[in-house]
Amino acid sequence: MSGQLLFRPSGAPPYSHTRLVIHLADGSELCFVDPRKFGEAYLFSEAEGDTLVNPFALGPEPLDRGYTPARLRESLSGRKGPIKAVLLDQKVVAGLGNIYTDEALYRSGIHPLRPASSITGEEAERLAKSIREVLREAIRCRGTSAADRQYVTTAGTLGSFQERLDVYQRPAQPCPRCGAPIATAKIAGRTAHFCPECQI
Ligand SMILES: [Zn+2]
Structure with missing residues (x-):
């Protein structure tokens, strides 16, 4: 942060x-x-690096080949919390923050307050695909420099994914798909942005 x-x-x-x-x-x-x-x-010796494969118990890396919709759905099952909060939990999926969870949920048409355990197999498929798409695009754009301009690349330049955001930090602006005003809700202490029409 x-x-x-x-x-x-x-x-x-x-x-x-x-x-x-x-x-x-x-x-x-x-x-x-x-x-x-x-x-x-944290500084690890080479030997420790070999044994401490995952010292922080991080969840799966979504851009790994092994990250499948089935694996995503498995990690959501039995979790009653809102899908948005569960996706922000680094033990469920590694590397997703407020921006990319908002965008991935929007692209997959899933409301951020839906209980995680209610996500169907077909929705998990869409969600896993959206998560990967959003991350790949953001990496190609060299990250997201939001309104606070805090994020910059190692060269000190701004990323450009902020120009492609559909919902994040666009409260009350029209949804790119249906034109309804983008809504917000406080979830897990963060502000979630979503379309109340397209996301169910
Ligand atoms: Zn919409």
């Missing part, structure tokens, strides 16, 4: 709020800049 990994060429002025510096062979640096101190860094 709002931290940055920034490349610093040799001789360039230092970034403020730098918490970790990785010195590269040519004198340049990779800097972890984190004004709000939400970030954490």
